[in-house]
């Protein structure tokens with residue numbers, strides 16, 4: 001079974017020079033430090049490993065001492081949980097003291113530091129997240145994670161209900177890791193427990209839900225998994241509105257090389273601006289994220305009632321007034337719907353604007369041009385510019401010099 005896992009990639013982790021230095025300094029007769037969690041999982045899957053976390057018998061203050069003695073920088077990023085970020089040759093590593101959760105209340109855990117790798121593995125969420133790798137290349141698997149990884153299956157460690165009640169965020173993580181790593185249907189026991197414990201999500205902070213949901217939206221099987229969430233009654237609570245699965249699928253196909261969680265969220269859950277406002281509140285979105293959802297909503301409303309076919313000129317006009325990425329997302333989301341009707345040259349124009357091959361049009365006229373033409377400074381300048389902008393939009397957003405001159409001449413005639 002395990003031959004589908006990449007043992008070579010796992011061992012080559014240990015050949016990374018900075019990591020070798022780190023593990024060399026943190027392993028001896030008294031203390032043991034291993035690579036743990038996502039790095040081991042991803043290496044075995046042959047996927048890129050960007051973050052390497054380690055777990056260690058050393059207490060936090062010992063990590064700091066040893067790091068300094070070895071000439072590494074140590075930053076106490078999460079010292080109350082036992083986590084120190086150690087920087088080796090410019091690369092950051094999170095080093096966490098072995099832990100046991102002694103008390104949990106559904107969202108926080110009281111932890112004790114320990115020296116037992118097996119107990120530290122068992123407090124983790126899923127079997128595939130609990131593997132560790134020693135400096136000597138030995139792989140430690142206390143929870144049957146290797147078999148589940150080989151089967152591409154996400155399974156809770158221990159009893160799913162119990163593990164969810166310790167920390168309800170594990171419901172969201174179950175779906176998120178399923179979406180990213182599974183190739184089979186969700187584990188029936190985990191799925192049933194997630195559904196049954198659903199109301200526990202309400203005690204979590206919105207920030208934690210947001211983090212997992214946005215990661216889920218860009219995971220490999222985001223669309224299937226969102227449907228599973230819907231089938232099990234999670235979406236009304238998470239989104240508070242309708243879900244457009246077809247639009248999500250089309251946007252996911254369109255952006256798969258560089259997925260953006262907010263555009264995917266827009267496709268799934270935004271039809272009018274009120275949706276953008278509600279999602280900002282529910283998911284604690286930033287101003288910039290909210291601005292993207294609102295831009296999508298405005299363009300969607302505009303284009304759903306756009307009776308004429310969209311051509312390159314209309315696309316240029318829309319790009320002058322709206323976010324080009326939002327426009328691309330709306331056109332991807334609504335492809336195959338009756339409206340808008342989109343000509344091939346409109347898509348080509350959009351591609352040019354998105355890639356920068358064609359600049360986003362900017363009104364080729366400034367207040368200073370009007371002043372130079374003899375209009376006195378004052379509110380009249382703003383009015384004339386607004387009129388000029390309307391004419392410019394209606395005429396196709398030309399920006400060449402001859403057009404700019406002619407536009408200025410016409411505006412000055414009105415002044």
Ligand code: ATP
Nearest residue numbers: 037038039053123124125126129130167169170173
């Ligand atoms: P990613 O590549 O998405 O960061 P990861 O495995 O590193 O994947 P993290 O969310 O960064 O995932 O968590 C690191 C590790 O900590 C996990 O692999 C898991 O072992 C453990 N862990 C994190 N959150 C929880 C939790 N809520 N309950 C139990 N274990 C957890």
Ligand code: MG
Nearest residue numbers: 037038051053
């Ligand atoms: Mg991680």
